[in-house]
Amino acid sequence: MTNRKKVVHITTVHHPLDPRIYYKECQSLQEAGYDVTLIAPDGKETIKESNVNVVSITKRKNKILRMLLSTVEAYKAAKKQKADFYQIHDPELLPVAWLLKKKDNVVIYDIHEDYETSIMQKDYIKKPMRKLIAKAYRTIEGIFAQKLELCLAEKYYKEKYPRGTCVLNYPILNPEARTARKTKEPVVDEIIYTGNVSVERGALLQARIPVVDPSMSIHFYGKCPKHLAENMLEQAGDYRSQVKIEGIDRYVPKDEIDQAYSSRNWLAGIALFPRDDHYMKKELTKFFEYMSYGLPIICSNFPVWKQFVETHRCGIAVDPTNDTELKAAIEYIRTHPEEAWNMGENGKKSVREQLNWDKEAEKLVQWYQELELAQDQTESFKQRNF
Numbered sequence: 336m337t338n339r340k341k342v343v344h345i346t347t348v349h350h351p352l353d354p355r356i357y358y359k360e361c362q363s364l365q366e367a368g369y370d371v372t373l374i375a376p377d378g379k380e381t382i383k384e385s386n387v388n389v390v391s392i393t394k395r396k397n398k399i400l401r402m403l404l405s406t407v408e409a410y411k412a413a414k415k416q417k418a419d420f421y422q423i424h425d426p427e428l429l430p431v432a433w434l435l436k437k438k439d440n441v442v443i444y445d446i447h448e449d450y451e452t453s454i455m456q457k458d459y460i461k462k463p464m465r466k467l468i469a470k471a472y473r474t475i476e477g478i479f480a481q482k483l484e485l486c487l488a489e490k491y492y493k494e495k496y497p498r499g500t501c502v503l504n505y506p507i508l509n510p511e512a513r514t515a516r517k518t519k520e521p522v523v524d525e526i527i528y529t530g531n532v533s534v535e536r537g538a539l540l541q542a543r544i545p546v547v548d549p550s551m552s553i554h555f556y557g558k559c560p561k562h563l564a565e566n567m568l569e570q571a572g573d574y575r576s577q578v579k580i581e582g583i584d585r586y587v588p589k590d591e592i593d594q595a596y597s598s599r600n601w602l603a604g605i606a607l608f609p610r611d612d613h614y615m616k617k618e619l620t621k622f623f624e625y626m627s628y629g630l631p632i633i634c635s636n637f638p639v640w641k642q643f644v645e646t647h648r649c650g651i652a653v654d655p656t657n658d659t660e661l662k663a664a665i666e667y668i669r670t671h672p673e674e675a676w677n678m679g680e681n682g683k684k685s686v687r688e689q690l691n692w693d694k695e696a697e698k699l700v701q702w703y704q705e706l707e708l709a710q711d712q713t714e715s716f717k718q719r720n721f
Contacts, residue, residue: 339368339370340370340419340420340707341369341370341372341416341418341419341420342364342369342370342371342418342419342420342421342422342703343371343372343373343374343413343416343420343421343422344356344361344371344372344373344374344422344423344424345375345409345412345413345421345422345423345424345428345431346373346374346376346423346424346425346428347375347376347392347401347405347406347409347427347428348401348427349375349424349425350375350376350381350586350588351373351376351377351378351381351389352381352382352588353424355424355504356373356424356445357373357382357387358507359504359692360422360445360502360699361373361387362387363699363700364700364703365386365387367700367703369420369703371387371388372387372388372389372416373387373388373390374390374392374409374413375389375390375391375392376391376393376394376395376405377391377393377394378390378391378392379391390412390416392405392408392412393405401427402427406427406428406430406431409428409431410431410435414435418440419440419441419707419710420440420441420443420703420706420707421436421441421442422442422443422444422445422486423443423444424445424447426450426472426476429444429476429479430479432444432483433479436482436483441706441707442482442484443486444480444485444486445486445488446485446486446487446488446492446496446499447488447504449491449495449613449617450472450476451472451495452611452612452613453613454468454472455612456611484706485498485499486502487499487502487503488502488503488504489501489503489504489616489617489618490503490618491616491617500698500702501698502695502698502702503695504620504695505623505690505691505694506620506623506627506686506691506692507693508627508686508687508691508692508693509593509627519672519673519676520672522601522672522675523601524550524552524602524669525552525553525554525599525601525602526551526553526554526602526603526604526665527556527595527596527601527603527604527605527625527630528541528554528555528557528604528605528621529595529596529604529624530556530557530620530621531557531558532555532557532558532560532564532582534563535608535609535611535613536614537607537635538555538559538563538566539567540608540655541553541555541605542566542567542568542571542578543570543571543658544605544661544665545571545574545578546570546571546572546574547658547661548661548662548666549574549577551577551602551665552578553577553578553579553605554579554580554581555567555578555579555580555582556582556592556595557581557582557587557592558585558586558587559582559583559584560584561583561584564580564583567580592624596624596628596630597628601630602631602665602668602675603625603630603631603632603650603668603675604621604624604625604628604630604631605632605633605634606619606621606622606632606635606640607634607653607655607661608634608635608637608655609635609655609656610655614637615637615639616637616639617639618639618640622634622643622644623686623690623691625650626647626649626682626683626685627683627686627687628683629683630679630682631649631651631679631682632644632649632678632682633651633653633665633668634651634652634653635652635654636652636653636654636655637652640652647681647682647685648677648678648681649678649679649681649682649685650678651667651668
């Protein structure tokens with residue numbers, strides 16, 4: 336690439352070291368020859384050294400202040416960059432994206448979540464209002480996104496955004512990573528969960544694992560509100576000492592989670608979520624991480640999840656509300672070390688050959704190049720005809 340195009344990624348919500356934004360997209364575009372800048376809350380304070388230019392905006396915990404003030408601050412910082420590409424990562428930045436869009440640039444809306452169904456989960460919104468707000472959001476999103484390119488983190492988002500381009504949130508291949516499951520022999524009676532910890536993500540169900548099987552312990556690695564951690568320990572009752580939570584009221588960075596995977600010979604990785612429209616069709620990032628570290632998966636038997644683990648022969652799907660099924664799955668993995676080993680190896684093979692960021696990075700860079708070419712052709716046409 337002879338003329339380095341300037342790319343600016345913007346978030347007011349995500350951590351500066353968010354794996355999809357910083358480690359995957361920003362790093363891949365920088366390595367491909369783009370001049371990449373990341374605008375994020377406390378960015379420079381968090382990322383001390385980087386090949387990516389980092390610009391800080393104020394970190395605000397209050398959601399209203401963040402939506403009112405951080406978006407304005409992000410817009411001012413982004414406008415100064417005069418970039419060829421802008422990529423926003425939060426729905427509250429849609430007005431910013433709309434203002435940044437000019438005839439001579441490309442603005443991308445990176446859709447990390449199904450925000451319409453996510454609104455239906457919000458306990459702080461009264462139930463009768465959730466559907467109304469979700470529909471209003473979809474309408475507003477549609478208006479602001481008309482002139483934006485859409486980047487989709489999940490395959491099923493195509494159902495809602497047919498013109499979007501999928502750049503899936505698959506894991507970064509790390510050839511130096513030590514496999515979590517290191518032997519075919521019986522392993523420790525410990526299960527790992529990684530990622531944000533919430534009720535919607537099965538925190539209370541998974542905290543009961545030692546109650547379902549008193550020989551088991553579960554370790555959570557991910558940000559967890561203190562009040563929820565207390566509720567989780569209550570769910571475990573007399574077995575609360577067998578519930579370990581790393582990340583109470585703090586963000587757990589990627590390198591710490593990677594170390595956790597390799598720290599012991601985990602029995603399995605778990606994703607036991609309650610039934611919820613927001614997660615029913617998602618292929619969770621933690622699936623790919625568990626697989627890349629050779630861990631069998633125990634997950635809820637949502638049709639998409641069940642098909643996923645059966646297709647890749649990498650785990651067992653159970654009814655998340657059925658203690659008998661859950662205990663039987665744990666017992667099977669524990670007492671069938673050869674089968675459990677094969678699940679882990681099957682998962683690693685699928686990630687290595689198909690489900691990895693290397694392939695998605697190629698798609699991302701190629702897409703950027705296509706957008707760049709289309710933009711250049713448009714500008715050339717205008718110059719010839721006006």
